Amino acid sequence: xxxxxxxxxxxxxxxxMFFVLALAPVLNGCSTGQSTLARVLDVLNNDERPLPPEALxxxxxxxxxxxxxxxxxxxxxxxxxxxxxxxxxxxGYVTEVSDATLIDAAIRGxxxxxxxxxxxxxxxxxxxxxxxxxSSLDPHSSYLNIDEFREYFVRNKGEFGGxxxxxxxxxxxxxxxxxxxxxxxxxxxxxSGDLITHVDGLKVKxxxxxxxxxxxxxxxxxxxxxxxxxxxxxxxxxxxxxxVIKIKAVRWRIExxxxxxxxxxxxxxxxxxxxxxxxxxxxxxxxxxxxVVLDLRNNGGGLxxxxxILADNFLDKGEIVSIRGRDPQHYRSHKAVRGDLANGKxxxxxxxxxxxxxxxxxxxxxxxxxxxxLMGIRSFGKGSVQTILPLPVEGGLKMTTALYYGPDGKTxxxxxxxxxxxxxxxxxxxxxxxKDTPGAISAVGKAATPIHPGPxxxxxxxxEIGVKKDRTLGCALSFxxxxxxxxxLAMHGGRPQS
Numbered sequence: 001x002x003x004x005x006x007x008x009x010x011x012x013x014x015x016x017m018f019f020v021l022a023l024a025p026v027l028n029g030c031s032t033g034q035s036t037l038a039r040v041l042d043v044l045n046n047d048e049r050p051l052p053p054e055a056l057x058x059x060x061x062x063x064x065x066x067x068x069x070x071x072x073x074x075x076x077x078x079x080x081x082x083x084x085x086x087x088x089x090x091x092g093y094v095t096e097v098s099d100a101t102l103i104d105a106a107i108r109g110x111x112x113x114x115x116x117x118x119x120x121x122x123x124x125x126x127x128x129x130x131x132x133x134x135s136s137l138d139p140h141s142s143y144l145n146i147d148e149f150r151e152y153f154v155r156n157k158g159e160f161g162g163x164x165x166x167x168x169x170x171x172x173x174x175x176x177x178x179x180x181x182x183x184x185x186x187x188x189x190x191x192s193g194d195l196i197t198h199v200d201g202l203k204v205k206x207x208x209x210x211x212x213x214x215x216x217x218x219x220x221x222x223x224x225x226x227x228x229x230x231x232x233x234x235x236x237x238x239x240x241x242x243x244v245i246k247i248k249a250v251r252w253r254i255e256x257x258x259x260x261x262x263x264x265x266x267x268x269x270x271x272x273x274x275x276x277x278x279x280x281x282x283x284x285x286x287x288x289x290x291x292v293v294l295d296l297r298n299n300g301g302g303l304x305x306x307x308x309i310l311a312d313n314f315l316d317k318g319e320i321v322s323i324r325g326r327d328p329q330h331y332r333s334h335k336a337v338r339g340d341l342a343n344g345k346x347x348x349x350x351x352x353x354x355x356x357x358x359x360x361x362x363x364x365x366x367x368x369x370x371x372x373x374l375m376g377i378r379s380f381g382k383g384s385v386q387t388i389l390p391l392p393v394e395g396g397l398k399m400t401t402a403l404y405y406g407p408d409g410k411t412x413x414x415x416x417x418x419x420x421x422x423x424x425x426x427x428x429x430x431x432x433x434x435k436d437t438p439g440a441i442s443a444v445g446k447a448a449t450p451i452h453p454g455p456x457x458x459x460x461x462x463x464e465i466g467v468k469k470d471r472t473l474g475c476a477l478s479f480x481x482x483x484x485x486x487x488x489l490a491m492h493g494g495r496p497q498s
Contacts, residue, residue, distance in 0.1 A: 166300030266302030301357025383412025
């Protein structure tokens with residue numbers, strides 16, 4: 001078995017260990033009358049480099065607002081907590097943001113609540129400030145309070161409570177990137193591109209993404225009503241029952257002499273799921289295996305190391321992705337090592353506008369190294385890296401710290417991945433992608449919206465497969481059975497781009 005993802009896991013372990021070692025003397029020492037948070041901040045702040053005058057000036061602006069609205073204005077504990085987070089954002093975000101811009105957003109987060117002077121608990125005030133400051137950076141950055149921080153890690157283990165939707169913000173509303181397969185959201189008929197305007201009658205507009213997510217949380221088994229805005233129809237309500245979401249990251253089956261592998265999300269369950277899938281496929285088909293379809297449609301992403309492992313499962317060598325942030329010294333390149341679970345058999349990868357982030361890493365690598373033929377429509381274009389930065393004692397920052405670059409040297413952000421063969425859908429959709437989302441990071445370099453020069457197949461000309469009458473899958477199977485792109489295009493009326 002390939003040794004993959006070790007650096008990423010080890011790096012996360014070392015980060016956690018650093019915090020444990022740094023805080024151990026504080027947490028285990030004798031009491032000084034201070035709270036745990038205050039003692040931890042004292043230790044950490046003593047190790048910080050002094051801020052430049054402009055940053056100190058801006059922090060003073062925020063302190064003035066804090067003193068006006070805080071119910072305990074003389075206590076500095078939460079103010080110091082905000083200062084620690086502010087330092088992390090200004091130093092770690094993928095691009096440099098002015099101190100004034102950050103503090104303006106923080107102050108706006110407090111004032112938008114329209115509080116009376118002296119009415120806000122310090123913890124509540126700082127949470128409002130951090131929510132708005134961090135979420136103003138881009139649609140994927142957010143402040144995580146203690147409950148959200150815990151849930152993030154539970155979610156990436158592949159089991160969590162909720163509705164089962166990948167979301168972002170667009171025009172102040174919650175936008176569905178993709179419903180997760182087998183969850184209440186998918187069963188209720190939510191679709192990629194849907195906008196959520198109200199949650200249980202409460203407006204989403206004016207709230208941060210973190211606040212909207214908090215609104216949608218609740219006890220498994222309880223009902224929630226979402227007001228949905230969809231193109232070409234009036235707003236309509238959808239009632240769902242919250243559930244413990246157990247994501248089966250990988251599903252597979254045999255289609256005649258072809259293996260079909262569906263990866264719905266990149267969680268800790270992805271690697272063992274894919275290995276089990278291929279073991280079963282090889283056992284059932286053996287030398288009869290004619291090819292493999294890897295389905296990444298509506299896969300909104302997940303863990304980076306799992307996407308690296310999946311791409312590496314089909315590659316013997318070459319770069320999979322590089323990660324580049326503000327500091328060139330921190331650039332990282334991830335390369336494949338020898339080994340192919342499909343034993344060199346032809347591979348088709350299916351993508352669509354709901355394929356994002358980690359899915360795009362896999363698709364772009366397999367396409368560039370000519371290991372797979374990509375089929376479907378252009379992917380979402382979410383090519384930014386979010387790092388979870390723990391804050392002292394509780395909570396953390398989910399912050400964009402770098403961009404993904406495909407092996408062709410171009411960023412995936414705001415571009416997406418272009419399939420080799422377009423499957424033109426029967427129903428045209430004008431759904432927006434990452435590049436259309438307000439506040440999204442722009443593509444780096446030229447050709448932000450590449451034009452696809454390859455052939456197009458009308459979806460209606462593809463055979464229907466299964467109970468869902470999946471025509472795109474039908475074309476993928478037909479392509480593998482045709483033996484060549486030329487024969488496939490002749491069979492299905494393929495045409496060049498007009």
